[in-house]
Amino acid sequence: MTGTFNTGETRESLRKEYNPDGSVLRQAQLRLLDMLDYLKAAAAEAGVAWRLDGGNVLGALRHGGFIPWDDDVDIVVDHKDYRRFxxxxxxxxxxxxxxxxxxxxxxxxxxxxxxxxxxxxxxSTENENSRDRKALEIMKYRGLHIDIFPYEDRILPSLQRLAGKLACVVNFRLSPDHPHWAQAGYAFLEHGVFPVFRLFGQLFGKKGAYMHTYGTWFYERFPERVLRPYREIRFEGRTYNGPAEPEEFCGIIYGNYNDLPPKDKRNRHQVTVRFL
Structure with a gap:
């Protein structure tokens, strides 16, 4: 997209306001690009197909790269390839x-x-008692990250929503104050509950309708033709895999994806980044 957005802003004005060269956010975005290049090379060596997901596809279409106020990178791989990768x-x-x-x-x-x-x-810049801050601080590794999501078809949306709620209980209610219970809950879900959900999906789910795997909290469902075969997209001047129909993909998630949200609705994480 070129020209002026619905808010009167331009790519240039957004870059100046949110992630100018030398800013902490821009440094974080550049570090994430290095990480993404590494994953791209590793996936090629491992023989694993992958693609950019969610806001990165939106950013590629609308901004030519990162959403200016965002420091997320997400990729997806097929569930069958996930553990191998x-x-x-x-x-x-x-x-x-x-x-x-x-x-x-x-x-x-x-x-x-x-x-x-x-x-x-x-x-974290949140209150020290907030669940998100506690969930972050209990982890060993807290640096910039790229999420690697398993993706599969035949998921039952009702069970996916239940799985997401159960996973949130483990991650945000149990883990900060009851780590042993959280670990037990995680193991029970991963090795007991979610495989049963997956079995029901194989019996009753829709073939060729893809979602993030059980235990994630993303609930959009996509027909296979929107996703595959993967299509190269330009992101920050580099080439990565994206969905087959990126415009339709973004429409399913975001609706009028070329419109910018109001400033008070721009989802900026309540964290800052310290470089070591």
């Missing part, structure tokens, strides 16, 4: 980036993995 990353460690899952960080209780930067740290 995580194993590859752990067996071929990077000198600065580490694969974070429950096996490398007992305080990490999510159904997806993250690639973490060990030369930075997220510092």
């Amino acid at each position: 995580c194993t590859y990353l752990k067996r071929h460690p990077h000198p600065q980036f580490v694969l974070q899952d429950n096996s490398t960080d007992p305080g990490y209780l999510k159904s997806w993995a993250s690639l973490r930067d060990t030369k930075s740290e997220h510092l």
Whole structure:
């Protein structure tokens, strides 16, 4: 997109306001690009297909890269390839980036993995008693991160929503004050509840309708034709995999995705970044 947004702002004015060169946010975005390039190369070596997800696809279409106020990068891989990719990353460690899952960080209780930067740290600016701050501070690795989500079809949306609620209980209610109960809850969900949900999905779910895996808290469902085959998209002047129909993909998630939200609705994380 070029020209002026619905708010009267332009790409240039947004960049000046939110992430100018040399700002902490821009430094974080550039570090994330280095991490993304590493994952791109590692996925090629491991023979794993992947693509950018969510706000990164939106950012590519609307801003040519990062949403100016955002420091998120998310990728997805097929559920069948997910564990193999995580194993590859752990067996071929990077000198600065580490694969974070429950096996490398007992305080990490999510159904997806993250690639973490060990030369930075997220510092929460929320109240010290907030659930998000406590959930962050219980983790071993707290640097800039790229989430790696498993993706699969035949998920039952009702069970996906229930799975997300259960995962939030473990991550935000139990983990800060009851880590042993949280660890037990995580194991029960991952090895007991979610495999049963997946079995029901294989029996009754819709083939070719894809969602994030059980235990995530993202609930959009996409027909396969919107996602595959993956299509190259430009992001910050670099080329990465995106969905087959990125415009339709963003429409499903965001509606009128070319419109900017009001300033008070721009989702900026309540954290700052310290570079080590």
